[in-house]
Amino acid sequence: MSFIKIIKFQKLGDLRGSLVAIEEKESIPFKIKRVYYIFNTQKNISRGFHAHKNLLQICICLKGHCSFVMDNGRTKEKIELKDPTEGLLIESMIWHEMHDFSEDCVLLVLASDHYKESDYIRNYKEFLKMVKNN
Numbered sequence: 001m002s003f004i005k006i007i008k009f010q011k012l013g014d015l016r017g018s019l020v021a022i023e024e025k026e027s028i029p030f031k032i033k034r035v036y037y038i039f040n041t042q043k044n045i046s047r048g049f050h051a052h053k054n055l056l057q058i059c060i061c062l063k064g065h066c067s068f069v070m071d072n073g074r075t076k077e078k079i080e081l082k083d084p085t086e087g088l089l090i091e092s093m094i095w096h097e098m099h100d101f102s103e104d105c106v107l108l109v110l111a112s113d114h115y116k117e118s119d120y121i122r123n124y125k126e127f128l129k130m131v132k133n134n
């Protein structure tokens, strides 16, 4: 069974086009304290390669596509993001890598906390050790 969690947003729209509204309590299971976006990712570049101790995040690919490798220390799963009406929930203690960015990819991330380097686990062996000890 997959451990990947996708949140589906309602697509509102009319003849002019589409619109998605994201409201904290409605569709996001945490208080949004930070928003950032990743764009202009160069060809054959991968990003991420870390887990967070406490942070919760939702990634939404607004344009183009990219893929995520999600790893809970026991299983790895790959998922492609290409639909702006879907958000990938990254819970804490999930090692994640981002690959296969299309040139036009714009990835929006909603995060439950401010930027704290101390929340990152950037060493894979350390991550596995922490998963094992939990």
Ligand code: T46
Residues within 6 Å of the ligand: 034, 036, 038, 047, 048, 049, 057, 059, 109, 115
């Ligand atoms: C994550 C994935 C999905 C800041 O100063 N503030 C911020 O809010 C962020 C996110 C980054 N930074 C700085 C830290 C680095 O000097 O921006 C630089 C690039 O960050 P990083 O190498 O961590 O980027 P990614 O794409 O590897 O990871 C990012 C997030 O950092 C991370 O939390 O889960 O996207």
